[in-house]
Every structure is written in structure tokens, then in C-alpha cells.
Amino acid sequence: MTTTFYIGSGFQNIETVRKLAGTLMHEGLRQTYDWTQNDKTTDEEQLCAIGEAEVRGIKDADIIVILLPGGKGTHTELGIAIAEEKKVFLYAMDNKWSDEERKVTFYYINGVTIIKGEMQRLITAVKETAEGYRLSCQV
Template sequence: MKYYIASSFANIHTVREVAARLDQSGCQNIYDWTASSVANLEDLKKIGIHEKAAVMNCEVFIMIYPAGKGANTELGLALATNKKIVIYAMNHDILDVAKTSSFYQLPEVTVVFGSITELTSLVLNGSI
């Protein structure tokens, strides 16, 4: 299974842990943005090109929440292209009307709370 994980640099350790567990199970990470460095706008452009292609070519889109503006843009791409979508919520702000997004509440989005083991099991079992 091909997957892509969107989030923010604040969650880099969680992104890497989820990716490592999925990779150990034979899955393929389409693009690992955590290995990127950004020094200028050209770097951001290159990363954006890779991230867009990753979303378009993945089978499962995973977002680690809370996430940044780029991850939310990627979520929009995933929704528009009918990807399987799972959001791993590391807090319950996603349930707070004042802090959440209407797009997180769509029926085609699966929100997961709990452990990384529970998240990866759900993804690997195709339960999303």
C-alpha cells in the first residue's frame, strides 16, 4: 500500500514513527518530507511539487493533527481526489467547534484517537 503522511514540523517524530511502522509492514511512503530542509523559496517550491505528487499518487492519506497550513492544503487535495483519509488526532481540539474545520468532519474522513499502534493497525487492516 502506498501512503503519504501530512503534518507539521512540530510533529516530525510522530510522522517518522508512523512511517517506520508502516514501512516495516511492507507499505511504501510516497514522499518523506521530514528529510527535507528549507533555506529559501525555491526549496519550498520543490517540496510542494513532491508533496502534491505524493498526495495524488498515494492510496491512503494520513494527517497527523494538529497540522500546519500545508497539511491542510494537502488534505484538500486528498478530498478532491477521493483518497482514503485518516486523521490521527493527538488531542481533542478536532472535536471543538471553535478550533476544528468542517473538512475534518466529513463522512469520508476517519478520525483516530489513541495510540500509534491503533492507527497503524487501522491503516494496515484497511478499516478506513
């Protein structure tokens, strides 16, 4: 069984999201939804379709990665992931975890893991979790 992932973030991080997704897919994981293929829009019908696809992508994923700082919907993605009891990894690309605005209650609950330091630490944590998930599915 292939472990699946979803990456939540904002348009300002689009290249990093694409690079991380490519790395995880190279490691054998499957991305449930790639929102980076969308253009920014204010059209309500397009927003509805994109929002529904993103919710489905989160629900279908085994692992959720949230890259901070995010966009307008990033914390909504986090909330859906928490409500769906997904394994969540938070990674701040600017590594500013001591800033007061980063002290969000939901970052510190069970099921959410904060990764600090180099992005390779995030990749390693996701790969290890995916491997554990694959092993538990084989039992």
C-alpha cells in the same frame, strides 16, 4: 501490489511522522514522499520543488494520514487528498477532538476517518485498509 501512503503534518511532529512511517513501512506499505527529509526554508525555488513533490506524493498515495495539530500546509495536504478522493485518516496526537477549532467541515465528509485514542488504533486502521486494498487489487 504494494499499498502506498503519505503522512501530512507539521515540523513540530517530525519525530512522530518518522516513527509512524517506519512502522507502516515495516508492515509492508510504501511511503510515496518523505517531507521530513527537508529543512525549513523560505527560498521560493526550494518551496516550489518541495510543494510539487508533496502534491505528487499525495496523488501517488493510496492512503493519506493527517497528524494534527499540523503545520501551515497540513490542511492543504488534506484538501488535495479529498479532491483526489483518497482514503484519509485524521489523528489528533493531543486527542482534543472536542475543541471548537477542530470542528472543521471537511473532517466529517465521506472518505475521511477520524481516529481517536492511542496511535496503535491509527496503525491498525491503516493496516486493515491496506489489506482491503491489496485484496481488491487481486480480484
